[in-house]
Amino acid sequence: MDPIVEAALKKWPHVPHCYGWLALDARGDWYMRDERIQAAGPFPKVKGSRVTHEKLREFIQRNYAHDERGCWFFQNGPQRVYLQLEAAPWIWRLDEQLLQDGTLRSHTGLATVALASYLDEQDRLFIASELGLGLVHSLDMLWAAEAVQQGRLAPESRLFTELLSEFQIVLQPVAPGA
Known part of the structure; x- marks a missing residue:
């Protein structure tokens, strides 16, 4: 987390949390979802405005984390x-x-090692690592197929809901008590 973010947390510890204004799609792109976009439909059916500003993307990626409920957030x-x-x-x-060597890179630029792999009912390839569970980018399936052929990946079949439960991932967080 950026030092400036840590300082802001200490100075203003009780700022209300924000829900529904930022999203991450299956290709690793961040989307801003203002009130108009939120009213137009749920994510990912209505995505919003793709974050293209390089410095903003980098700031989001450096301050990306999760809470004890399995909800992911950007500490702004x-x-x-x-x-x-x-x-x-x-x-x-x-x-x-x-x-x-089994190394893969996250959409945020972090390197990690593949520990296990899974195919869900939609034939999407997920890989578990020390960072947690992630989806393989659609453009990189050729590398994944080669890794399967070489025995580096041996995907197990799992229902998507089972993966979310096992890895404690909440796709659509809501405020506690909401």
Whole structure:
């Protein structure tokens, strides 16, 4: 977490949390969802405005975390902005490193190692790592197929709801008591 964010948390510890204004899609893109977009329909059917500003994306990625309920958020200064997730909190990018040593990279740029893999009922490939559960980016399925052929990945069949439960992931967080 950025030092400026930690300082803001200490200075203003009781700022209300925000829900529904930020989302992460299955390709690792962040979306802003203002009131008009939220009223137009649920995420991901209505996505909103893709965050394209490089520095803003980097700030979100550095201050991305989860709480004890399994809800993911972006700590924006003193305000916690809870995210809506299309599929998982991590979107994995794969390349030749996966074939060499099992390393994959998250949509936020963090490197980790594949521990287990799963195919859900929609044939989406999820990989578990030390960071948690993530979805393999659709553009990287060729690398994933090669990893399966080499025995680096051996996906087990799992229902999507079972994966969410096992890895304690909340896709659509709501305020406690709401």
